Amino acid sequence: MKAVVGELARFGGTPEFRTPLRLGRPNIGDRARFFARLGGALDRGWLSNGGPLVAEFEDRVARITGARHCVATCNATLALQLAIRAAGWRGEVIVPALTFAATAHAVAWLGLTPVFCDVDPVTGGLDPGHAATLIGPRTSGILGVHLWGRGHRLDELTELAHRHGIGLLFDAAHAFACSWRGRPIGSFGAAEVFSFHSTKFVHAFEGGALVTDDDALAERARSLRNFGLTGPDEVAQVGVNAKMSEASAAMGLTSVDSLEEFRAHNAHNHARYTAGLAAAPGIRLLAFDPAEDNNFQYVVAEVDETVTGLGRDTLHEVLLAENVLARRYFHPGCHLMAPYRDGTRLPHTEALAARSLALPTGTAVGAEQIDRLCRLLRFAARNGRAIQDRIGAEPVIARAS
Numbered sequence: 001m002k003a004v005v006g007e008l009a010r011f012g013g014t015p016e017f018r019t020p021l022r023l024g025r026p027n028i029g030d031r032a033r034f035f036a037r038l039g040g041a042l043d044r045g046w047l048s049n050g051g052p053l054v055a056e057f058e059d060r061v062a063r064i065t066g067a068r069h070c071v072a073t074c075n076a077t078l079a080l081q082l083a084i085r086a087a088g089w090r091g092e093v094i095v096p097a098l099t100f101a102a103t104a105h106a107v108a109w110l111g112l113t114p115v116f117c118d119v120d121p122v123t124g125g126l127d128p129g130h131a132a133t134l135i136g137p138r139t140s141g142i143l144g145v146h147l148w149g150r151g152h153r154l155d156e157l158t159e160l161a162h163r164h165g166i167g168l169l170f171d172a173a174h175a176f177a178c179s180w181r182g183r184p185i186g187s188f189g190a191a192e193v194f195s196f197h198s199t200k201f202v203h204a205f206e207g208g209a210l211v212t213d214d215d216a217l218a219e220r221a222r223s224l225r226n227f228g229l230t231g232p233d234e235v236a237q238v239g240v241n242a243k244m245s246e247a248s249a250a251m252g253l254t255s256v257d258s259l260e261e262f263r264a265h266n267a268h269n270h271a272r273y274t275a276g277l278a279a280a281p282g283i284r285l286l287a288f289d290p291a292e293d294n295n296f297q298y299v300v301a302e303v304d305e306t307v308t309g310l311g312r313d314t315l316h317e318v319l320l321a322e323n324v325l326a327r328r329y330f331h332p333g334c335h336l337m338a339p340y341r342d343g344t345r346l347p348h349t350e351a352l353a354a355r356s357l358a359l360p361t362g363t364a365v366g367a368e369q370i371d372r373l374c375r376l377l378r379f380a381a382r383n384g385r386a387i388q389d390r391i392g393a394e395p396v397i398a399r400a401s
């Protein structure tokens with residue numbers, strides 16, 4: 001508990017957390033079941049190539065998302081590429097810039113051009129109005145992102161794509177077991193892609209999945225995933241190896257078994273943060289619509305510098321010194337990253353990217369840690385101007401270290 005600003009670790013005090021409080025520590029389910037499944041795979045001697053665990057995992061994911069087909073992959077980045085290829089896209093693809101770099105990379109790696117679109121200033125979801133102005137003769141589709149697991153104006157995006165005769169796909173990496181207007185995420189656009197990376201809500205060490213109701217798209221994606229094979233010695237198209245292994249599926253199934261337990265833990269964490277930050281001036285938690293399913297895997301704080309007197313970046317610096325490894329998601333926005341920077345400016349994306357800070361949650365984080373972190377955040381917010389002034393008065397060399 002800090003009594004004065006000088007006790008902050010940033011100014012030489014003892015860090016609040018002795019061991020780092022990390023973002024994205026894995027939600028680990030029942031180890032015994034995982035090892036039993038893994039043992040079964042070793043006993044069968046069937047470790048990849050359409051094994052029973054992958055088939056079962058695909059079934060479970062399809063059922064949870066309400067989709068007819070699930071094509072499990074080794075990660076979401078490749079699943080996005082399979083979706084884009086299977087949908088036959090070329091030329092330009094409209095994507096939000098407020099997302100993880102993988103969304104844009106998946107497009108660019110295939111030789112297509114990502115065209116960055118601005119987002120809603122409040123929700124961070126792709127703005128259909130701005131997207132409409134970016135559609136041109138080379139546009140083949142819109143790749144939306146359900147940022148923080150929240151759908152945004154999906155009916156309008158669907159209508160927009162339909163009206164212009166272009167495709168619609170979703171990067172649903174954040175949104176497993178979430179809903180929009182009561183419909184499960186996974187049932188929008190031509191296909192949606194989930195990530196089962198270790199940091200995600202449900203994980204398979206590394207993993208991903210494409211879900212779709214389109215029989216032909218699913219068949220193409222399955223073949224593309226497996227070197228373009230359509231029969232034992234028959235290669236119909238240029239494919240890739242994007243298969244999920246049985247070991248990953250063993251973890252994925254075990255993780256899915258505990259999905260509701262993870263969700264409840266995360267929801268509890270989110271409520272605890274909400275209560276703990278209610279009295280932190282200028283720090284607002286991103287809220288979730290109680291009428292929708294969410295996985296609460298992301299706790300995102302927005303820092304209003306005009307109220308706290310403390311910028312998001314300074315708060316981040318203060319937290320890092322206390323051993324709180326918060327992340328500036330998704331700073332600065334893909335359109336300002338080296339491979340994509342071309343002078344495009346997106347005011348809403350940049351404003352959100354400049355004030356958002358993702359805080360640690362997941363089953364590895366508990367109430368006691370959240371209470372301590374909230375106390376620290378309240379202290380920083382109330383003493384924002386003093387902290388900022390003290391950092392401002394430091395010699396430049398000390399500041400850089």
Ligand SMILES: *Cc1c(COP(=O)(O)O)cnc(C)c1O
Nearest residue numbers: 075076077100102103173195197
């Ligand atoms: C994690 C993530 C990805 C990449 O997923 P991988 O499974 O690691 O390839 C893509 N898009 C978003 C929005 C993500 O958060």
